[in-house]
Amino acid sequence: MERTLIIVKPEGVQRGLIGQVIARFEQKGLKVVGLKLMQIPREMAERHYAEHAGKAFYEGLVGHITSSPVVVGVLEGPEAVSVARTMMGVTNPKAAAPGTIRGDYGIDIGLNIVHGSDGAESAQREIGIFFAPAELVSYERAGDRWVAGE
Ligand code: IDP
Ligand code: MG
8 A cells, every 4th residue: 555645736726626636536446544725834835846946937836836725635545656646647737638637627737736746755755744644544444445455
């Protein structure tokens, strides 16, 4: 089992897409083990997007992600990191395949609806930025074995 961090970005919250985005991950079989609505402080956004510091879009990115509330969540499941990334679609929603979240809901690269960790290490790092250990809940769902097998 693996965990990944997802964020319904400000445009997703403002457009009323929180439920639809979370529902897709749930329907896939990923388990929500952490979830909260928050407005990200600048310092936290800078840590989250540290890999992009210095890039042309960095200031806009940090400004945007802190501009309005987001929903941050931790999803758990088999290969959760890559499964969530595949469901999100590629970074630029203009190119994202129909059927993906970005492909279905977005058109501007700066307004691509959802963030998802891009690897196991970044997932661990990003989960640590947004969630205290006590905020993550391990639990069994009655249907888990009908999703992931025994
Ligand atoms: P990812 O979200 O698919 O992992 P990253 O390359 O990590 O993509 O970029 C982080 C976020 O920064 C993207 O989701 C997108 O919103 C924004 N971004 C990336 N590249 C550009 C760009 O060239 N112009 C404007 N915004 C960008
Ligand atoms: Mg990224």
